[in-house]
Amino acid sequence: MVSRPVIALDVMGGDGGAPVVIAGAEIAKRRDPDLCFHLYGREEDIRRELAAAPGVAADSTVVHTNVAVGPNDKPTQAIRRARDSSMGLAIADVKSGAAQAAVSAGNTGALMAMAKLSLRTMEGIERPALAALLPTLGDNDLVMLDLGANTECDTENLVQFAVMGAAYARTVMGLERPRVKLLNIGEEDLKGTSELKEAATLLRGATYLPMRFEGFTEGDKLGRGDADVIVTDGFSGNIALKTIEGTARMVTDLLRRSFESSLRSKLGFLMSRPALQMLRVHLDPNNHNGAVFLGLNGLVVKSHGGANSIGIANAIGVAAALVREDITRRIIQDLDNFKAHMTASQTAEQQQGQDSING
Amino acid sequence: MVSRPVIALDVMGGDGGAPVVIAGAEIAKRRDPDLCFHLYGREEDIRRELAAAPGVAADSTVVHTNVAVGPNDKPTQAIRRARDSSMGLAIADVKSGAAQAAVSAGNTGALMAMAKLSLRTMEGIERPALAALLPTLGDNDLVMLDLGANTECDTENLVQFAVMGAAYARTVMGLERPRVKLLNIGEEDLKGTSELKEAATLLRGATYLPMRFEGFTEGDKLGRGDADVIVTDGFSGNIALKTIEGTARMVTDLLRRSFESSLRSKLGFLMSRPALQMLRVHLDPNNHNGAVFLGLNGLVVKSHGGANSIGIANAIGVAAALVREDITRRIIQDLDNFKAHMTASQTAEQQQGQDSING
Numbered sequence: 001m002v003s004r005p006v007i008a009l010d011v012m013g014g015d016g017g018a019p020v021v022i023a024g025a026e027i028a029k030r031r032d033p034d035l036c037f038h039l040y041g042r043e044e045d046i047r048r049e050l051a052a053a054p055g056v057a058a059d060s061t062v063v064h065t066n067v068a069v070g071p072n073d074k075p076t077q078a079i080r081r082a083r084d085s086s087m088g089l090a091i092a093d094v095k096s097g098a099a100q101a102a103v104s105a106g107n108t109g110a111l112m113a114m115a116k117l118s119l120r121t122m123e124g125i126e127r128p129a130l131a132a133l134l135p136t137l138g139d140n141d142l143v144m145l146d147l148g149a150n151t152e153c154d155t156e157n158l159v160q161f162a163v164m165g166a167a168y169a170r171t172v173m174g175l176e177r178p179r180v181k182l183l184n185i186g187e188e189d190l191k192g193t194s195e196l197k198e199a200a201t202l203l204r205g206a207t208y209l210p211m212r213f214e215g216f217t218e219g220d221k222l223g224r225g226d227a228d229v230i231v232t233d234g235f236s237g238n239i240a241l242k243t244i245e246g247t248a249r250m251v252t253d254l255l256r257r258s259f260e261s262s263l264r265s266k267l268g269f270l271m272s273r274p275a276l277q278m279l280r281v282h283l284d285p286n287n288h289n290g291a292v293f294l295g296l297n298g299l300v301v302k303s304h305g306g307a308n309s310i311g312i313a314n315a316i317g318v319a320a321a322l323v324r325e326d327i328t329r330r331i332i333q334d335l336d337n338f339k340a341h342m343t344a345s346q347t348a349e350q351q352q353g354q355d356s357i358n359g
Numbered sequence: 360m361v362s363r364p365v366i367a368l369d370v371m372g373g374d375g376g377a378p379v380v381i382a383g384a385e386i387a388k389r390r391d392p393d394l395c396f397h398l399y400g401r402e403e404d405i406r407r408e409l410a411a412a413p414g415v416a417a418d419s420t421v422v423h424t425n426v427a428v429g430p431n432d433k434p435t436q437a438i439r440r441a442r443d444s445s446m447g448l449a450i451a452d453v454k455s456g457a458a459q460a461a462v463s464a465g466n467t468g469a470l471m472a473m474a475k476l477s478l479r480t481m482e483g484i485e486r487p488a489l490a491a492l493l494p495t496l497g498d499n500d501l502v503m504l505d506l507g508a509n510t511e512c513d514t515e516n517l518v519q520f521a522v523m524g525a526a527y528a529r530t531v532m533g534l535e536r537p538r539v540k541l542l543n544i545g546e547e548d549l550k551g552t553s554e555l556k557e558a559a560t561l562l563r564g565a566t567y568l569p570m571r572f573e574g575f576t577e578g579d580k581l582g583r584g585d586a587d588v589i590v591t592d593g594f595s596g597n598i599a600l601k602t603i604e605g606t607a608r609m610v611t612d613l614l615r616r617s618f619e620s621s622l623r624s625k626l627g628f629l630m631s632r633p634a635l636q637m638l639r640v641h642l643d644p645n646n647h648n649g650a651v652f653l654g655l656n657g658l659v660v661k662s663h664g665g666a667n668s669i670g671i672a673n674a675i676g677v678a679a680a681l682v683r684e685d686i687t688r689r690i691i692q693d694l695d696n697f698k699a700h701m702t703a704s705q706t707a708e709q710q711q712g713q714d715s716i717n718g
Contacts, residue, residue, distance in 0.1 A: 072547070074549065136609075137609055137612055137613070148544055151544065151551060151552055152552060183598065185507050185510065185593070185594055185597040185598065185601075188431070190433065192510060192594070193510055193511060193594065218597075218598075218601050219597065219598040219599070219600070219601030219602035219603075219604075219605055220601035220602065220604045220605030220608070221601075221605060222602060222605055222606075223605055223606065223608075223609035224605075232598075234544070235544055235551070235552065235595065236594065236595055236598050238544040238577075238578065239542065239544065239577075239578040239591075239595050239598055239599050239602075240578065240598050240599070240602045241578070242544075242577050242578030242579035242580075243578035243579065243581060243598075243599045243602040243603055243606070244578075244602055244606045245578075245579045246578055246579030246580060246581055246582055246583075247581075247582065247602070247603045247606035247607055247610070248606055248610055249579070249582075250495075250496055250582035251606070251607055251610040251611070251638075251642065252610070253496055254496070254638050254641055254642070255614070255635075255638055258631075258634035258635060258637045258638045259631060259634050261633075261634050261637065262633065262634065264630055264631075264633070265630065265631045265633060265634035267630055268627045268628070268629070268630030268631030268632075268634065269627070269631060269634075270627070271623055271624065271626055271627030271630060272617075272618060272623075272624045272627030272628060272631060273627075274620075274621065274623070274624060275617035275618050275620050275621065275624035275627065275628075276614075276617060278617045278620065279610075279613050279614055279617045282613055283610065283613070
């Protein structure tokens, strides 16, 4: 186990820039004093913020660059022109092994493209997936992937996402056999695309994997807490994630309006404020910040672009937990296990085929 | 304009059965005294409920059947075996022209399959779409389609859904040029599947249609009220719709738990109850019940299976409004308009091609 994780931090990414990123790192350092940082960005800006962040200042190296990836840069542009950007250098730091994880609140598409090009996908993995923890009404959080890295996914992608998501749940949530479900438009076997139905068949047969596959689930059951991992293609996953955010915001907005509708309800609001504060904390995306690209030979964590310092600190916390639990090695082991069983069962089938021809 | 809409009612569909469906019809009749009903189901059950529903009893015909489509029947089974079911007979009633719309709270897949087989799609429409009104934070409701009739959609399907959804918004919401957006995983032109990008190009060019196409939107912006029609494939639409329902339920659940967390907040809750009641009414799916299959030669409205009598009444209200505004004819007109322009522009392009070859 890595005792002192080194985090490569893209100080130029996100809406808040250096002040928010460094303040976030300071919170993370206070929570986890063993963290070390490599800080990539404009040295002048970083030094200014470090004055108010003594913990980070004591355990960090500053690497200066003037190049930033813009929020609207296309992934192809970023690959060609932004190798020396704060984002590109942070990823290169993971590639070289100097840092164990990179954290960035910058442009998701560019981050994905640069990370994939530099770190490469694990052997046998065609596409990395973006995974994050979501809150539920149960006692457990939920790992959901893919949240938008891949617009279209085939059967193999979905099966690999399930294996990677289960490894995430095992390492971060400490579950031995996480419950895995596929997101679909119904729970019956005949529902959904052919890719989903085939993935379900494959996963149902993969009983040797450290997970329990429990079939399909639907959009209205995401928050129920009866699954540990929910697997979907990046298009549906992105729609679902953003719909959760939007609806939570809409309901709390309606709630505020309701409270403002009369003097009596205004008074009621004042009395219930501590309770409503609890709700706000539970729903605040900053408290669930930090999505990881699974399937790469190295760890890259994406923070929400609009995250505040608490959000950045949480994203750093996710990165540190995944480094400590050595998730990359665990995923590779699970995938090897899956491949070995698949090959064995294919050989057995071919043998059977031969036998029946010969017999 | 049809002054006395005749609604064919599947009295055996839905979780509540005859008591809920007939009570719902009675509420609808009280709101709109011109309604007439054809009631399909077990005569004994219907007569018993009609005793408490004098409005409906006065203006309805009862047609007896013992056959019901089960909630888990496959669409293929329903087509083969359930022609004489309450659902099948209600659809046949629309086909014959005796009723102007059918309303059912039964099995969605079976309803879709039977309606498509019996009523057929409009000329040039490959697939019908399921459309419903959703609440927003703005002053307007929102038409969203497809909500699950089609798992996969091509460019042409999406464009046709946009035309049909805009016709819905024009008739029911009284808008001259509804704002139409495509649901995507980003607002930039380069985001999403090729089908979405091509559909956007076609719709952007179709300025002669009575709608304003305003590009892409995302899952977190569904409730914002800045679009009148949101178009998506049935898979994503179903995921988004159910995620909205599930998240709204989750937030209100968390809210209740927060209120129960201390005596002070319990008192606050009692004071704010009227305000919270407003929120509950706004979010109750029964108050937005009634999704219509657009693109068929006849009107079929699907109620939520778990709807209460208010929900059933609202679904009947949707059916009556669409009958009165003659939505089927309006959609056919808009589609003809679109096809004529497409053919004209193709001919012009071919002519140009010819000219450049000859020139």
